[in-house]
Every structure is written in structure tokens, then in C-alpha cells.
Amino acid sequence: MGSKGKMTDYERRRLENIQRNNEMLAALKVRSKLNDLSAASAKRTRGEIKSYKPGSVKKPRTETPLVLRRSLRARGVPPDASTANGLDDDVDIEKQINKSRTMDSKSLPNVSPRKQGPIRMQDSFCGEDGLENKLSELAKRCSQKVLMNGNGLISSDSIDIIKGCKSSKIGKKLWGHVEELELKPENIARVVPGRIMNLRFFPTQDMQMVAVGNKSGDIGFWHVNDKDEDGDGIYLYHPHAGPVSGIVIDPFSVSKMYSSCYEGFIRMMDVEKEVFDMIYYSEYCIYSIALSAHDVNSLYFGEGRGGFDKWDVRTGKSSLSCDLHGDRINTIDFNSDTENIMATSSTDGTACIWDLRLMKKHKTTPLKIINHKRAVHSAYFAPSGKFLATTSYDDKVGLTSGANYESTSMVPHYNQTGRWLSTFRGIWGWDDSSIYIGNMKRGVDVISVDERRVVSTLQSDILSAIPCRFDPHPYNVGVLASATSGGQVYIWTQP
DNA sequence: ATTGTCGTTACAGAC
């Protein structure tokens, strides 16, 4: 820790960023308002679940016979020998996309997401025709208005909680009524078509906005209803050509939302320029992406079969590239308490804890290896950094603790999600007391860290599918978003 | 040692 001392500059910068965030949110809020207008004509019956563009949706582009680019790294071919083949792959994919476009051009966005360089947001917008321009114009105007007012700093108490994304207190219980989370009908929406791979709350307190990535390259945004608003507030974009493997948002600057995709792109949504900018392009599949609160100018991501990269966003250059695992890296997470400590989970059956300072191009030794019997789908540090929770296909949730993470205990949990669901990942809530994870019987299991077992299951009559992926709200304790393979998002709240 | 195929599983949409 010890961050209190050097806080002055840091604090100021953060406050500035928070203000900027509020401005952008206000801009997005206008989009939401505008959608209300279109929703009026959509004749949504009362009580029906909110959805992206009911009835008027341009057909999801899932029919595209997209051939995922083959990872040379995944094939064990050294990157050096890859150039020629990689180009061939490119041509093939472009052909595939073009072919399908001529077959049914109306069902596709105006721009092929496989195109390198920025994609204009309006071109990848999947709402009604004519709406996309209005949205942008209004967003800009509103953004300026808020600039003049300059309101909306959040309380210092909240800042404490937010610090470093989720670091907060050292294992202190923030909240003890986990099992009382409830689901309200207005907190349900179908945000994207098809299977959700990833969801993320925008790190803002006043307003709840979720970004959702699905299997077919769509990213949907849902502005969860305020009291004074009754529209759907759902916006669907198509910035990627394959499964969206990760979404991360700079905790200090909401306008920087990065998304990664299996077909090798990392993009950043830039609301000012109204584009999904291309940050990085790879020959390999990108399976995971992460940001460290200690260094928001670096993107960390898992590439191909076990590859790991650190990318400097400002210089646009790789600052580290190495092989950490024998198979795809499913998650990357940082210890919010101890800088430079990172955890990865991999399909090779292990989760590893690393010291970034000891990373080398060849043969980096992990500080700790947690062994599972099957693929490990996630490895996340507790808010305090004292525990690591690993979730594996071997039907175990591992809890690793100790000064040097020397002891691991395995909590049984059924994780056979099969082919149609996104794999389960046990996530931490707002303190070190519990872990949330999907349950095949349409619920959310709560694992008590103290008791090392499932102590309760959140259930609801209006939860009509299995929640696979989760995100706890980074500011609002007790607000938990869950996502299903049918494109729905359910937001649990405290009564 | 690598590549291919198949079985498993849940959900939406069409009837």
C-alpha cells in the first residue's frame, strides 16, 4: 500500500478524470433519452422484458460463416515465420465476409469489422436508420453543456472504495447480507443477441451503465433505468467480427473502453471521435485482456496458445511479449494491493501468480502455480489481494491464501457448462467474504470464504436462464450484474 | 505429436 503519501497529484488527476467521466456519461445519457423516442413507436407492452430493438433489429450477423483466424501461436509455429501465412488468412476471412455481405447486405453493418484502423461508431450501429447521427450530435452537445456546469464529484468515501478498481479495505466486511440480493423486473434486459461472453459496469457511481460483449462481435450498452426514465436505453454496436473475449474500462477515464476479440483485434471506443479505434492487431486469437489500476497506460492480454503481451497504449508498442502457459490464457488479473503481482488462468489446467518485475521474454518462473485437473477458467484476486479464487472445469473453486499464497483449498462446485454456455467464473464481490458463481439450475451460488462452501443460492422466478458471467458494480455495493447465453443481463440489487 | 470428430449442454424462435 503506502499510497496515501503520494496522493496529492494522483488524487487531483483522479478527480479530474472522474469529472470527465461524468461528462461522457451525461453524453451517453442523451443517447438513452433519444432511444426513448424510438421506443415509443416500438409498442413495447408493459411488463415485457426490455430488449435491443425489438422487432426492428437488423438480423444478427451470426449467420456469417466466419472462419476464425487460425493462431499460428496456437499451432506452435513461431511468430517469426508467420507473416506470409497470416496474410493468406486475412484474404480468406475478407472473402468470407464479402461473400456473406453480398448474400444479405442488409443484415450486415456498413463496415467489415475485420477492417484495420478505426471503425466509425455510426457505421457499426445496429439500431434504426437515421438514429445514429442524431445520437452523436446530441451526445456532443450535451457533453459541452456539462462541461460548463462541471458538477458531479463523488464522495471521498466512495473514492476509498473504488481506489484501484476494487482494492478498498483490507478484507473488511463491507456488507453482510449477500443472500438478500433481489431481482426486479425493470432490472432485466436483452442487451445483445446470442451468447454473452463478457460484461462490465462503467466505473461511475451516479449512473449504471453496462457494456456487454457477445459471441458474434456485438457490443451492447444498457443504461439501467433511472427513476425519471422509462425507455429501454439499449444501444447495439458491431465493432468486432468474432467473439468478444474481453471488455475493460479505464477506472479513471470512462471514455476509454477497450475490447478484445478472438479474431485478433483490440479496439478502444472513442466517444469524442465517434469511432472504435484500433489499438492492436494480432495474427493470433486474443483470449483475455486486462488493465492494471497501477498503470492504466498498459494493456495486458493473452494471445494464442499461452502467449502474454503487455502493450503500451501511448507509444503503441509492445513492452513485453512472452509465453506463460501451455494453452490459452483465459483471464488476467492484478493484485490491487500489491503492485506488480498478477494472476493468470489457463486451459492448460493451471493458474499462476507472477511478479511483473521478474518477467522475461523466455522462461519466466511463476511465484506460485495452482494446479487443477482440468482447464482453469478464471483466477481472480480478492479485493484485499489476500486470496486468489480459481474456477476450473474440474468442478472445483480453488481458494488460495497465505503470505506467499502457500495454501489452497478446493470448494466443490459443478462447472460443466457444456458447449452452449459461457464458462463459469467465480468472482469476488465487494469484500473478501464471498465469491459469486453461476449455477446450472438458474441461480447464483454464493461461496463463503470463511466456511469454504456454498452457503446460499440467489434465485428468482423471473430469472429465466443460467447466469454465466458477472460483474459487481465497482462503486455501488450490492449491485451485481449477471449475463446469460441468451443475451440477457440481470442486475441484482439490495432490497 | 498434432489434427479431426463427436458428445455433452441450454436457449430462442418457430410451429
Added chain:
DNA sequence: GTCTGTCCACGACAAT
């Protein structure tokens, strides 16, 4: 309510 198409996770096993 029932049936069908989905189809990029993974492991087991067969085929190269």
C-alpha cells in the same frame, strides 16, 4: 408446450 437449430468449450478418443 414441443421441436429444431445452434455450432469456436472441452475432453476423450481416433486418425494421421
